[in-house]
Amino acid sequence: MIVNNVGLLPPISPRLRSRRIADRVFRWAVMASVLLVLLPLVAIMGTVIVRGAPALDWNFLTSLPKPVGETGGGVGHAILGTLFLALGGLLIAVPVGVPAGVFLASDRMPRLGGTVRLCADVLSGVPSIVVGMFAYTLLVLPFKQFSAMAGAFALAVIMLPTIARTTEEVVRLVPSTMTEAALALGAPRWRVMMQVVLPSAGKGVAAGVIAAFSRGAGETAPLMFTAFGSQFLTTSPMQPIAALPLVLFNYAVSPYDDWHAQAWAAALVLATLVLAGNVIAKVATTRRSR
Amino acid sequence: MNPMPMPTETRRIATGAAGRDVALVAPRPHLGMPFQRDEDSPTAPDKEPRGIKMVIDSLTAGYGSHAVLRNVSLPVIERTVTAVIGPSGCGKSTLVRCLNRMHEIIPNACVSGRVLLDGRDIYGGHLDPIELRRRVGMVFQKPNPFPTMTVRDNVLAGWRLTGTRPPNADGVVEDALRRAALWDEVKDRLKAPGASLSGGQAQRLCIARALAVRPDVLLMDEPCSALDPIATARIEELIHELASSVTIVIVTHNMQQAARVSENTAFLYMGELIEFGATAGLFTRPSDPRTEDYITGRFG
Amino acid sequence: MQARPNTSGADTAFHATLVLAGLGVVTVLAGVAWELLSLSGEALSKGGIGFITGMTWDPVAEEFGALPALYGTLVTSALALLIAVPLGIGSAVFMSEIASSRVATVVGVLVDLLAAIPSVIYGLWGLFVLAPLLREHVQPGVQKLFGELPLFAGPPLGVGYGTAGLLLAIMVIPVITAVSREVLRAVPDTQREAAYALGATPFEVIRGTVFPYARSGLVGAVVLGLGRALGETMAVTMVIGNRYDISASLFAPGYTLAAVIANEFTEAFSPHYLSALAGLGVVLLGTTLILNAAARLLVRGVRHGGAG
Numbered sequence: 097m098i099v100n101n102v103g104l105l106p107p108i109s110p111r112l113r114s115r116r117i118a119d120r121v122f123r124w125a126v127m128a129s130v131l132l133v134l135l136p137l138v139a140i141m142g143t144v145i146v147r148g149a150p151a152l153d154w155n156f157l158t159s160l161p162k163p164v165g166e167t168g169g170g171v172g173h174a175i176l177g178t179l180f181l182a183l184g185g186l187l188i189a190v191p192v193g194v195p196a197g198v199f200l201a202s203d204r205m206p207r208l209g210g211t212v213r214l215c216a217d218v219l220s221g222v223p224s225i226v227v228g229m230f231a232y233t234l235l236v237l238p239f240k241q242f243s244a245m246a247g248a249f250a251l252a253v254i255m256l257p258t259i260a261r262t263t264e265e266v267v268r269l270v271p272s273t274m275t276e277a278a279l280a281l282g283a284p285r286w287r288v289m290m291q292v293v294l295p296s297a298g299k300g301v302a303a304g305v306i307a308a309f310s311r312g313a314g315e316t317a318p319l320m321f322t323a324f325g326s327q328f329l330t331t332s333p334m335q336p337i338a339a340l341p342l343v344l345f346n347y348a349v350s351p352y353d354d355w356h357a358q359a360w361a362a363a364l365v366l367a368t369l370v371l372a373g374n375v376i377a378k379v380a381t382t383r384r385s386r
Numbered sequence: 387m388n389p390m391p392m393p394t395e396t397r398r399i400a401t402g403a404a405g406r407d408v409a410l411v412a413p414r415p416h417l418g419m420p421f422q423r424d425e426d427s428p429t430a431p432d433k434e435p436r437g438i439k440m441v442i443d444s445l446t447a448g449y450g451s452h453a454v455l456r457n458v459s460l461p462v463i464e465r466t467v468t469a470v471i472g473p474s475g476c477g478k479s480t481l482v483r484c485l486n487r488m489h490e491i492i493p494n495a496c497v498s499g500r501v502l503l504d505g506r507d508i509y510g511g512h513l514d515p516i517e518l519r520r521r522v523g524m525v526f527q528k529p530n531p532f533p534t535m536t537v538r539d540n541v542l543a544g545w546r547l548t549g550t551r552p553p554n555a556d557g558v559v560e561d562a563l564r565r566a567a568l569w570d571e572v573k574d575r576l577k578a579p580g581a582s583l584s585g586g587q588a589q590r591l592c593i594a595r596a597l598a599v600r601p602d603v604l605l606m607d608e609p610c611s612a613l614d615p616i617a618t619a620r621i622e623e624l625i626h627e628l629a630s631s632v633t634i635v636i637v638t639h640n641m642q643q644a645a646r647v648s649e650n651t652a653f654l655y656m657g658e659l660i661e662f663g664a665t666a667g668l669f670t671r672p673s674d675p676r677t678e679d680y681i682t683g684r685f686g
Numbered sequence: 687m688q689a690r691p692n693t694s695g696a697d698t699a700f701h702a703t704l705v706l707a708g709l710g711v712v713t714v715l716a717g718v719a720w721e722l723l724s725l726s727g728e729a730l731s732k733g734g735i736g737f738i739t740g741m742t743w744d745p746v747a748e749e750f751g752a753l754p755a756l757y758g759t760l761v762t763s764a765l766a767l768l769i770a771v772p773l774g775i776g777s778a779v780f781m782s783e784i785a786s787s788r789v790a791t792v793v794g795v796l797v798d799l800l801a802a803i804p805s806v807i808y809g810l811w812g813l814f815v816l817a818p819l820l821r822e823h824v825q826p827g828v829q830k831l832f833g834e835l836p837l838f839a840g841p842p843l844g845v846g847y848g849t850a851g852l853l854l855a856i857m858v859i860p861v862i863t864a865v866s867r868e869v870l871r872a873v874p875d876t877q878r879e880a881a882y883a884l885g886a887t888p889f890e891v892i893r894g895t896v897f898p899y900a901r902s903g904l905v906g907a908v909v910l911g912l913g914r915a916l917g918e919t920m921a922v923t924m925v926i927g928n929r930y931d932i933s934a935s936l937f938a939p940g941y942t943l944a945a946v947i948a949n950e951f952t953e954a955f956s957p958h959y960l961s962a963l964a965g966l967g968v969v970l971l972g973t974t975l976i977l978n979a980a981a982r983l984l985v986r987g988v989r990h991g992g993a994g
Contacts, residue, residue, distance in 0.1 A: 111550065112514060119887040126784060129776030130793060133863065136856045137800045140811045147814075195707035202704065212708040214979065215715045221910070221978030222718060223917025225944045226967050229951065230718045233725050233964075253714055260711060286700030314804030317919040317944070321951045341806045345920060348810045356814070363807045374802040378795070491882055493786060520885035530876040534898040544884040547894035592880070599884060 141367070148364030151357045157365070161327055161343075167354055171362050173329040177244075177338040178369070180331065181323055182313040184248030189255040190305060196256075197263025197301075198289060213264075220257035227253045228318035236322060244330070244337035247323025254315060255308035262304025266297040266381075303380040310373025314366060316341035340366045439464040439603060439633040440485060445499035447477075447484050449492070454480045457499070458659045460652050462603070467625060467634045469648035469665065471641055473680065476654040478637040482605045485635060486522035487515040503603070520544065522603040523596035528612045529588035531580035531595070538576040540591055544599035558598055565631075566594035567624050586617025593624065597632070604628065606636040610643065622647050641681055645669050653677045722971060726964035728957070737965055743930045743946070745955070750962035752969055754932050758847065758940040759970070762922060763915035765851025765936070766858055770915075771908055773855075774862030778907075781863075782870035783892055794867070801860035809924035812853040817844035817925055820852075825937055839935040845927040848936035853921050858911035865910055865985060869903030870896060906984030913978045917970065919944035943970040 155170055162169030196216070200209050231250035236242055270293050278288040294301070316339075319325075324336040325346065331337075340362055347359035440462035448454040455477040462468050462485075470478045483489040484497055487508065500507045508518050531540050541559045545552050552558045559576065563569040568590040572583070583591055589609060596604060606625070610618040625634060625647045638644050644651050645665055652662040653674075661668060661677045672678040729750060730737055740751015777797065781790040821844030832838050873896050881895040897904070927939020928949065943966045954960040 111548075112517060115516070115548065115887050115890070116514070119889040122889040122892075123784065126776045126780045129773045130780045133773050133777045133800070133859050134793070134796055137796055137803075139815070140803060140807065141799075143811055143815055144807065192707050192710045195704050196711050199704035199708040202701075204701065205705065208705070208708060212711050214982065215712045217982045218975055218978050219711065219715045219718075221913045221917070221974055222715075223919065223944060223970055223974055225917070225919040225947050226718065226722065226971050229725070229947065229964060229967050230721050232951070233721045234717070253718070256711060256714060284694050284697045286697050289700070310802065314802075314806070316804070316806040317948060320948055324952070341804060341920075344806050344810065345924075348806075348813060348924065359810055363810050366804055367807055370804055371799060371802055374799070378798070486883065488879065488883060491879070516885050516887055518885075519883055524879075524883035526876060526879060526883075528876055530874075530880045532877065532880065532895060532898070534901070543881070543894075547881050547884055547886040547890045549890065595880075595884065 144360065144363045144367055147357070147360035148362075151361035152364055156358070156361055160329060164352060164355075169358075171338075171340060171343055171358070171365065173326065174338040174340045174343040174362070175365065176329060176331075177323070177326070178313050178340040178366075180337060181244060181247045181251055181319070181339055182309050184244065184333070185251030185255050185312045186305060186309055188249060188252035189259055189308065193256045193259030193308075194263050194301060196260040197265075197304075198267055198294070200260065200264040201267035213261075216257040216260045219253070220261075223317075224254055224315055225317040225320075228321055231318065231322045239334070241334065242322065242324035242336040243334050244323055245333040247319045247337060247339070248333070250318035250322045251312040251315060254318060255312050258308040258311060259304050262307065263297075263301050266300025266304070267293060269300065270296050299380050303377040306373050306380070307377040310370045310377070313373065314341060314370040316345055340369070436464040436466060438462065439504065440635075441500075441502040441505075442481070442485070443500040443502065445481070445484060445497070445501060447480050447489055447495070447497045447499075449494045450496065454657055455484070455654075456657045458654070458657075460659060460662045462633060462635055463650060464633050465629060465631065466649040467629045467636060467647050469644035469651045470635065470637045470654060471639070471644045471651060471680075472654035472660075474639060475656075477657040478639075478654055479607050481652075481654065482524075482607055482635055482637050485603070485605055486519045486524055488519070488524060490515070520599050521601050522605060523599065523601035524605040524607065525589070525592050525596055525609045527608045529585055529592050531583065531588050531591050533579060533581035535580050536577050537572050537580055537583070537591060540580040541594050541598050543595055552598075562594040562598035563591075565597050565628065566590045567620065567627070568594055584617075586613050586620060589613060589617070589621060590624065593621075593628075597628075601632065603633045603635065606634060608637050608639060611639070618643075641669070653680065655680070719971070719975075722964055722967050726961055726968045729961035729965040730968065732958075733962075733965070737962075738969065741932070745950075745959045745962075748956070748958050750958075750965070752943070752966055754930050755941050755943045755946045755966060756969060757932050758850075758926060758942040759916055759944070759973075761847050761940070762850040762854055762926070762942060763912055765847065766854035766915045767908065767912055769852065769855035770859045770862055770911055774859045774907070774911065775866050775904060777859070777863045778866035778870055779892060781867050783888070783896065794864075797860045797863050800856075801864065805857065805918060806920045806924075808853060808857055809921035812849065812921055812925040813845075816853060817849050820844050820849055829937075836934045837936055840933070840937050842937055843927065843939060845925050846935075846937050846939045847926070847933070850922045850926045850940075850942070851936070853925055854915045854918055857918060857921060858915045861914050862907050862911040865907035866900075866904055869900045869907060869985065872903070873899045902984045906981040909977050909981035909984070913974045913981065916977070917944060917974050919948050923948045943967075 155168065157170060157175065158172040159168070159170035160173050161171070196212065200213055203209060227250050230253065231246045235246035235249055274292060274296065275288055278292045279285070319339050319342055323339055323342070325342040326336045326338045328338075344359050344362040344366060347355040347362065350356070438461045442458055442460050442462070445458045446453055446456050458481060470481055472478050480489060485501060489495050489497060497509065501509060503518070503522065506512065532543060535543060538559050539546060541562050542552065542555060560569060563572060568587060571587060572578075572591075575582075580588075580591065589612075593609075610621050613621065622643065625636065628634060636644075636647065648665045650663065651665040651668045653660045653668065655676055661672060661674045668677065669681055672681060733740065733750060737750060738752050738756065740749070741753055742749045742751050743754070777793070781793055785793065821842050825838075825842030825844070828838050829842065877895050877899055878891050881891040886894060922942050923945040926942055926945050928941055928945065929939040930941050930946075933940060947963050947966055951963050954963055
């Protein structure tokens with residue numbers, strides 16, 4: 097039998113006070129870090145609104161830029177260009193990304209699935225400027241022409257991993273009982289996927305697509321040597337095209353005060369576009385998971 | 387089996403105003419009920435009658451406005467095993483988690499009533515829950531050794547986590563592991579990760595971890611529910627041995643287990659204490675029809 | 687699999703389509719690496735190790751050394767992590783361990799918004815708000831206090847390594863916070879309870895139990911943040927100062943790999959020049975790819991298999 101000092105109370109820790117103080121200090125430090133993290137959000141969005149709103153009017157949203165020295169002018173061409181490029185990107189990324197996501201969720205070839213998943217994750221970590229160089233060598237060099245097509249392709253590469261991984265996640269959330277019930281009725285797998293699984297995961301897939309759209313719409317670096325930018329309203333996929341982030345960048349680094357003001361207004365438009373897409377995607381996913 | 391005193395009398399001591407105060411001042415054996423093991427039991431070396439270690443007094447607990455536990459009162463006799471039984475959802479776990487104030491780490495938790503430890507209210511403000519938990523240890527449903535620590539560090543975790551060092555660490559480790567009947571199995575791999583043990587060993591490691599800080603009371607929340615029958619038998623044996631040195635409160639959904647290991651049993655149903663008394667009496671002559679229904683298996 | 691009775695032709699075709707799409711993702715990644723390597727082949731083979739260790743960047747003389755840009759990338763990223771790691775993990779701890787679930791949700795949404803702001807807007811803000819603020823109010827003060835240190839030498843320009851590092855910190859915090867939060871959430875509550883039951887304070891529970899359990903995942907979060915910092919282009923390009931040099935002072939202007947590419951790629955007048963810029967891309971890609979792959983594996987390890 098082991099001897100125990102029965103009934104002996106453990107000594108009251110003399111360190112209890114300092115431990116409690118350490119605990120409190122930690123708690124305060126953690127809360128302070130949250131405030132420090134949120135401060136830039138307030139500062140950035142506040143500045144964008146305060147400086148962007150005065151230059152923002154209907155004319156700014158719809159008209160083309162004026163030459164240097166003339167006041168006025170707008171970013172209508174760039175807003176359309178950004179929508180054009182981002183939609184073009186989706187047009188390429190969705191047909192690859194969604195089936196790739198379904199493939200990842202199907203687990204039918206786990207070895208290949210693992211490789212694809214790793215590639216998608218790594219691809220999402222590739223610097224966007226590098227994606228721009230890739231699109232340049234693939235679609236600009238051979239044609240000796242900057243083009244909307246190359247820009248859309250670069251955005252598609254950036255969107256692809258997001259779409260694939262979100263699709264995988266939401267398809268996995270579809271209860272397997274639902275799939276099994278349909279399979280038990282004798283439906284072939286592809287019908288089950290197209291008519292049972294994808295419709296019930298549809299909202300989530302859409303959310304992923306919207307998130308990818310808004311991420312693509314905010315990208316600058318991959319467009320610098322693909323879409324390149326333009327002073328005009330163009331819609332040809334083979335021509336250079338304007339984009340809101342490009343205009344913003346060019347105006348910001350220019351020496352003209354008038355352009356700086358327009359850059360802030362463009363930032364407000366871009367932030368609204370991107371954050372709205374983000375919020376829509378988020379709302380769609382939260383509703384679904386409830 | 388010794389003839390047991392009337393169970394209802396015990397209950398009155400806990401709830402009645404007079405009994406409460408007396409228990410507060412002098413938890414002496416003649417006031418608490420001297421429940422004892424069989425006299426020839428090797429695990430009950432001292433025949434001195436035991437006092438009341440803890441008193442649960444009109445305890446109500448729950449989450450937000452939802453009460454899981456309503457007005458429960460019962461004593462916990464020193465160096466005995468008290469079993470808490472009842473159907474799932476009856477508040478068994480909540481009850482023991484109120485005894486070391488673990489209940490309140492869940493957001494939105496609320497407690498009212500009193501819980502006395504050696505006559506002092508643990509909710510009274512004189513005792514930091516941090517310190518209380520060192521005196522009232524706990525073993526959980528699923529074995530939860532710290533996977534990033536070695537077996538040895540797991541045993542010492544109560545010190546390590548709180549930034550202190552026991553005077554004789556090796557001795558503490560060996561003593562705790564011996565008391566948890568694990569020493570012989572792990573003495574050669576004290577440096578192995580805590581996650582490398584089997585389920586039963588891991589649970590005994592958790593018991594050793596709790597014992598290493600020398601608590602007065604050990605709470606066990608269904609400690610065997612994740613274990614196989616052989617591991618369960620070892621833990622039950624261990625509980626018997628430990629009862630000579632530590633006051634044990636064990637929650638179990640297994641009535642046979644309660645009958646095997648405990649001196650006293652509390653039966654909870656839908657958050658209320660239905661019956662409390664000597665285990666033998668409660669299982670052979672339940673005074674409440676609901677207890678009888680439950681122990682004869684007529685409850686859903 | 688081939689024995690399944692209801693595997694029809696349509697089913698096989700469907701599955702083949704999915705596999706093809708999956709291979710598409712692999713192809714794109716391989717394509718990025720391949721195109722970049724072949725474009726940069728000339729510069730890399732001609733320059734050899736000198737391409738990485740060279741100090742001069744002279745397109746006219748066709749002398750290309752990447753070291754100052756690499757130095758700028760590493761210094762700004764390290765500075766960003768120095769600021770972002772404690773703040774990001776601290777915020778994650780707040781959300782997963784301290785705040786009520788409602789507060790945590792609100793903070794989570796705000797942090798996600800911070801992550802969603804396009805980097806060119808960060809750059810705009812950095813150029814017109816942060817840099818002047820640092821130049822007028824912070825840098826002179828720091829120099830008054832620590833003026834002798836080479837770390838803070840030189841005229842306060844507002845733009846430079848320090849400003850870029852700070853701006854990068856703001857940009858990578860949401861990445862670190864979001865991933866850390868997920869990692870901390872994956873730590874089972876039974877671990878926390880075990881520590882509380884031994885008499886640990888919340889701080890001791892987090893330090894002694896939660897952090898060790900989540901350690902590899904937290905490392906993964908930090909490395910993901912580092913990946914974003916290394917590859918970030920626009921914001922850094924706007925506040926780094928664009929001077930191709932190495933300086934010990936945080937107040938000095940510099941350059942980064944991504945910024946050089948962004949500024950010079952469309953002006954590359956010769957194949958050698960283009961190849962050298964692609965070489966910078968290879969250096970950048972190589973660093974980020976290795977770090978990202980490592981980070982993902984670490985994070986996944988925690989999510990699926992407990993601590994490691």
